[in-house]
Amino acid sequence: xxxxxxxxxxxxxxxxxxxxxxxxxxxxxxxxxxxxxxxxxxxxxxxxxxxxxxxxxxxxxxxxxxxxxxxxxxxxxxxxxxxxxxxxxxxxxxxxxxxxxxxxxxxxxxxxxxxxxxxxxxxxxxxxxxxxxxxxxxxxxxxxxxxxxxxxxxxxxxxxxxxxxxxxxxxxxxxxxxxxxxxxxxxxxxxxxxxxxxxxxxxxxxxxxxxxxxxxxxxxxxxxxxxxxxxxxxxxxxxxxxxxxxxxxxxxxxxxxxxxxxxxxxxxxxxxxxxxxxxxxxxxxxxxxxxxxxxxxxxxxxxxxxxxxxxxxxxxxxxxxxxxxxxxxxxxxxxxxxxxxxxxxxxxxxxxxx
Numbered sequence: 371x372x373x374x375x376x377x378x379x380x381x382x383x384x385x386x387x388x389x390x391x392x393x394x395x396x397x398x399x400x401x402x403x404x405x406x407x408x409x410x411x412x413x414x415x416x417x418x419x420x421x422x423x424x425x426x427x428x429x430x431x432x433x434x435x436x437x438x439x440x441x442x443x444x445x446x447x448x449x450x451x452x453x454x455x456x457x458x459x460x461x462x463x464x465x466x467x468x469x470x471x472x473x474x475x476x477x478x479x480x481x482x483x484x485x486x487x488x489x490x491x492x493x494x495x496x497x498x499x500x501x502x503x504x505x506x507x508x509x510x511x512x513x514x515x516x517x518x519x520x521x522x523x524x525x526x527x528x529x530x531x532x533x534x535x536x537x538x539x540x541x542x543x544x545x546x547x548x549x550x551x552x553x554x555x556x557x558x559x560x561x562x563x564x565x566x567x568x569x570x571x572x573x574x575x576x577x578x579x580x581x582x583x584x585x586x587x588x589x590x591x592x593x594x595x596x597x598x599x600x601x602x603x604x605x606x607x608x609x610x611x612x613x614x615x616x617x618x619x620x621x622x623x624x625x626x627x628x629x630x631x632x633x634x635x636x637x638x639x640x641x642x643x644x645x646x647x648x649x650x651x652x653x654x655x656x657x658x659x660x661x662x663x664x665x666x667x668x669x670x671x672x673x674x675x676x677x678x679x680x681x682x683x684x685x686x687x688x689x690x691x692x693x694x695x696x697x698x699x700x701x702x703x704x705x706x707x708x709x710x711x712x713x714x715x716x717x718x719x720x721x722x723x724x
Contacts, residue, residue, distance in 0.1 A: 384439050384474050386481040389416070389429035393438075397431060400438040400468075402611065407468035409610040410459050411443060414584050419445055422577045425460065428489075430481055432474045440474030442467040442482055446489060452688055456486045457495045461573075463514065463617070463654045465497035466678075475502060483680055493688065494680040501676045507687050509677040513662065515652035515670035523643050527636070534632065534667045541633025545597040548637035550590060554578040557591045557604040561620030578606065578618070592641070594625075594634045603630035607638060613649040614642045635668070 389397065394413055401407040416427045425445050432440035443465065444458050459465035467478040479502070486494040496502070499514065520526050527535060551557060558575045565572040581589050585608070593604040603621040607614050616638055625631055639650055652670055655662040666672060679687050 382434065384432040384434040384477045386430055386432045386440075386477050389413075389431050389441075393431055396438050397429075397441055400441060404441075404468045404470065407441070407610075408464040409588075409608040409613075409615060410462040410464050411441060411468050412585075412610070415443065415459065415462075418580050418584055419460070422574070422580055423461070428456065428485060430478055430485075432469070432478050434474070439471065440467055440469035440478050442478040444482060444485070446491065453493075453684075454491045455493050455495055455688070456482070456489060456491045458482075458497060462497065463615070463675075464499055466499075466502065467496070479503065486680060486682060490683075492681075492683040494682070495688075496678045498676045498678060499673075501678070503678045503680075506678040506680055509679070509687050510674055511656055512654045512675040512677065513657060513672040514654050514675050515665045515668075515672060517650050517652075517668075517670050519639065519643055519648055519650055521643070523640050526639055526643055529669060530636075531667060531669045534669070537629045537632035538636040541594075541629035541636070544628045544633075546594050546602070546628065546630060546633045548634065548641075549593050549595060551593050551604075554582050554591055554606070556593050556601045557606055557618075557620065559620075560593075560601060560604045560622060561618060563622070564620040567623065573618070581606065592634065592638055594630050594637070596628060596630075602628060603634045605634055605638060609647075612647050613651055614638065614647055615651040615653055617653060631664075 397413045401411045401413070404411075413429075416429055419425055420427055425447055428444040428446065430442040430444065431438060432442075442458060444456050445460050446454070446456050447460050448454050457465070458467075467475050467482075469475040469478065479496075482494060482496075501508070520529060527538070530538065554575065558578055561578075562572045562575075582591065588609045590607050590609065591604060592607065593601050595601050601622070603619070603625045605616045605619040607616045609615075616635065619631075619634075621631055621634075635652075642650060652665045652668070654675055655665055655672075657672075662672070681687070
């Protein structure tokens with residue numbers, strides 16, 4: 371997005387400096403109005419990450435002529451599993467610089483690179499949706515699924531491929547109902563159980579409570595219940611501008627039998643159309659996983675995410691995912707732990723995963 375009045379090379383370089391508390395309103399206003407900015411660029415993540423995960427944040431702001439022209443949230447993650455890094459943004463699908471033009475992006479990238487060197491981290495990671503540094507190594511494991519919603523509810527249902535639409539109708543026929551929760555209790559119970567079944571440490575209940583209270587109406591929990599009122603599937607979603615992003619989810623082991631997950635995402639989509647939203651963002655998935663196949667079955671197109679790396683004390687892009695043998699061995703060990711033990715120590719582990 372380059373301004374029309376001056377060519378990029380004719381404009382002065384913006385000033386980049388660390389975020390100060392007095393910048394909060396200007397940062398928030400920029401994020402709301404910048405098309406590149408995502409929910410993960412909201413300034414509230416800064417305090418939340420420091421408080422819940424105890425990671426040091428380094429948020430950068432670019433200014434020109436007294437106006438904000440770019441923001442870059444960065445977090446230092448010291449992980450005993452994967453080393454020392456500066457990431458935008460851990461525990462998030464998206465990150466990187468959100469800018470009004472490429473001059474601001476270049477200035478923020480220079481400052482981030484200098485900061486990474488000064489801190490002595492092993493690498494700088496920018497979780498972008500598009501390529502911004504063609505010369506940097508990239509991680510091509512992840513994709514995102516985003517789709518423009520049609521204005522009519524029924525049109526969106528008919529747009530779902532036939533086999534997947536049949537699963538949605540199965541959930542409807544089973545008498546499933548969706549409810550918006552005022553707390554994270556039912557969601558967390560389903561989420562923690564699901565994480566343990568899949569061999570992944572859970573985030574803490576406190577983390578989800580913090581998300582729910584910090585972001586208010588922009589962080590919503592939708593829970594699916596069966597005809598008896600028992601919860602079978604749940605999802606926490608984020609809202610920004612005219613988009614909805616289902617982010618963390620969980621289900622009972624009988625959810626598949628009643629098509630609860632299929633019904634859940636349809637209900638989220640149906641409610642989003644009712645609110646006048648335009649984009650359904652299914653978030654990220656790893657290639658070759660069940661999650662990837664599930665989202666593709668909805669007729670969403672997979673778009674590669676561009677996770678870019680400045681390698682400072684590493685020779686290769688880090689593999690902080692199940693393709694790493696160390697990670698696979700950890701998952702195997704985790705699945706063998708009793709559920710209560712996994713829930714108790716999971717939050718102290720997951721902070722190292724990012």
